[in-house]
Amino acid sequence: MSQEVKIIERKEISRGAVMLFGFPDVGLVGVIAASHLISELNLTEVAYMDSRLLPPLIVLHEGLPHSPIRVFGNHNVLLAVSETAISADTIYPVMHALIDWGRNKNAKTMISMSGIPVQDRQDVKQLKVFAAASSPEMLKTVQDKDVQVLKEGYMVGPQAIVMQYCANSGIPAIALLAQCFFNYPDPEAAAELLKELANIAEIKVDISKLLEKGEEIRLRARDVMRRTQQEMSKMKKTQEYDIPMYVS
């Protein structure tokens, strides 16, 4: 693990769990899905990140300081979540440290939860969820579960690093991407993603409360979305709309 980034464990960590990632990105899909999983599965904080690469920021909960990047878990799930947008300058060491830590805990699969922007999102009746995988075997796993594969295109942001690093390190990984708004919090997209997560990883939660609280989430998440948008622009996130030119 990088010396610049430390993962401090607060509890004994289950081995062989599925490791999920919910980081600020388009529509805040991953973060909204992660928050819902934490409350529905009663996940508790098992570890947190400490690094001077992060901005001088803590998150106060019930008057106590917490790192903005934490890992929650139970006996079969580890969930890494960030409450603040990660800057383009620090995203590599942050994601690599979390993946290395998960590998040391024998995480059996890593699943990155995020979104893929769709134009005229408000007119889309049924949101689709796409998947990309770190290896042909993992790709077959998602195809066997009837999840549509994101065949061609660019991927920018935390999920891109998860895919690349896991592919290079031989760690089984999947990126689940729900169609969503580019720069508005999208609880409905998070709900669709959680349905597909249940299909792929057998992590099942009731999504009705998430949909009921949709407006509250959209209002509450405005500031995180605004900051995330700023970081996405630095990462050239709109490149995901580009048509790739493959050289074979």
Add this chain to the structure above:
Amino acid sequence: MSTRKRRSIFEIINEYFENLEERTERFREVLIEKPSWDRRACTMEPLRNIMVTPTEVIVTVDLPYAEENTISVKSIGGDTIEILAKMKRKIRFDDFGITHHKGEFETLYCQTRVPLPVYMDKMELRFKKGILEIHLPRKHEHEIPIE
């Protein structure tokens, strides 16, 4: 004697765009560094986005909790629009677990500048899934004919 390396036109253009990008970023940061709420006016600022098509400028605004029949969009000074909507219920800081600020909000409010000349009087509105769409037909003032 000091030798001065001559820079190519590409280096100069690159530098110009890098500086421009840096200045735009600084400007954006100045704009973002303010609260997204105004306690005195009891307003919260919604998220918004602007798209330009060959025929129109489309402004979208995310209006959670907005009462559809209270949404109002006004043109100010020809290049700015003001968006206002009453919320279905009053939102307090306590609702978000915040106890170090006091105040309640009942309106979503923002102003946004339209980047190109448009016909404000031909504005069309749509409200769907909590998203307000403002369609503004573009004014093509100086069309250059192809000879």
